Amino acid sequence: MSPLSALKSLVHASLVATALFAAHGASAQNTPGVLRVSAIPDEAPTELQRKFKPLGDYLAKATGLKVEFTPVTDYAASVEGLINHKLDLVWFGGFTFVQANVRSKGQVVPLVQRAEDEKFRSVFISAQPGIARLEDLKGKTLSFGSESSTSGHLMPRSFLLNAKVDPDTDLKRVAFSGAHDATVAAVAGGKVDAGALNISVWEKLVEAGKVDPKAVRVFYTTPGYYDYNWSVHASMAPALQKKIREAFLALDGSTAQGKEILELQRATKFVPTKAENYKTIEAAARNAGLLK
Missing domain, CATH: 3.40.190.10 (Periplasmic binding protein-like II)
Incomplete structure (x- = not known):
């Protein structure tokens, strides 16, 4: 399924x-x-x-x-x-x-x-140097957050589709981590090639020193949405x-x-x-x- x-x-x-x-x-x-x-x-x-x-x-x-x-x-x-x-x-x-x-x-x-x-955003992150655009995710593995997450699934999925990337057919594998911080851990740990999450949680983890932005970087930030x-x-x-x-x-x-x-x-x-x-x-x- x-x-x-x-x-x-x-x-x-x-x-x-x-x-x-x-x-x-x-x-x-x-x-x-x-x-x-x-x-x-x-x-x-x-x-x-x-x-x-x-x-x-x-x-x-x-x-x-x-x-x-x-x-x-x-x-x-x-x-x-x-x-x-x-x-x-x-x-x-x-x-x-x-x-x-x-x-x-x-x-x-x-x-x-x-x-x-009023203008919330999601970020796509990766530790892979060959991933710089949404289109580069084709054939790669990606983690969303929860299935019902707005900023960790629905809107990232929507922006992927707008970029002509269908997560269900163009990606090698899609996973659901369950939470934004878990998505970061999956990317940092090499379990997936990329991840999508809430920009606020990403910024908080960076500020707290819980993720190295030089090792795991943001390669795409979505437009704003409520x-x-x-x-x-x-x-x-x-x-x-x-x-x-x-x-x-x-x-x-x-x-x-x-x-x-x-x-x-x-x-x-x-x-x-x-x-x-x-x-x-x-x-x-x-x-x-x-x-x-």
């Missing part, structure tokens, strides 16, 4: 699971006094927890609620968690937001995104939606608390967003046959 066929099967399985969940009336109720938060697992679980802790404390004070961060096993679980009311606030990538919004028939509300997410956001279900009380949105918008890098949170979130500031911003992501997913 090709990677694209496998991804279609994954999406179909998630749809079936969601339908069965709803049919049996198993939708969980909101927990009084608790804001249940999660995020797509695009980095190691320990890193996600570290990044969220100061933000969780801040949101608890802003909302008056106990904030609980619940890690999920995969991207599909973050989608199902929000639309089935098991989670209240989720950090989605553009594609996972689109999946959740389409499957819930427009019942997912994106509250805010980082200013950086990506990550913090989303809630439309059934959340409007007053609480407003509190959460305003808390994010009030984060100020000139304060010690704001600086810590924004740096961990790789953000200069948060800005309002709307579902219409993700129409390009939805179109790319439909063109790839990942949304019906």
Whole structure:
């Protein structure tokens, strides 16, 4: 089975699971006094927890609620968690937001995104000197991140197709690492010839000295596109939606608390967003046959 066929099967399985969940009336109720938060697992679980802790404390004070961060096993679980009311606030990538919004028939509300997410980018990396363009990937091995990742799969796939490179037929092998940092490790370790990932994670790993940019280099950076956001279900009380949105918008890098949170979130500031911003992501997913 090709990677694209496998991804279609994954999406179909998630749809079936969601339908069965709803049919049996198993939708969980909101927990009084608790804001249940999660995020797509695009980095190691320990890193996600570290990044969220100061933000969780801040949101608890802003909302008056106990904030609980619940890690999920995969991207599909973050989608199902929000639309089935098991989670209240989720950090989605553009594609996972689109999946959740389409499957819930427009019942997912994106509250805010980082200013950086208005023109987010992906990078293609390699340690092979003979790879300098997307076209050079023909006959090579490539690692994406998670199958449902916007910046680690969907958009890189879209830009490859625009360059007349079909990952399923023109590449020797396509792998899915599951996370952006794992993609870098696969390329650095020689397991694949190249990889595609989120530019923010790449820059963070370089700054932390966890990858040598002279050994593993960026050979292509994509044009910008809308990506990550913090989303809630439309059934959340409007007053609480407003509190959460305003808390994010009030984060100020000139304060010690704001600086810590924004740096961990790789953000200069948060800005309002709307579902219409993700129409390009939805179109790319439909063109790839990942949304019906």
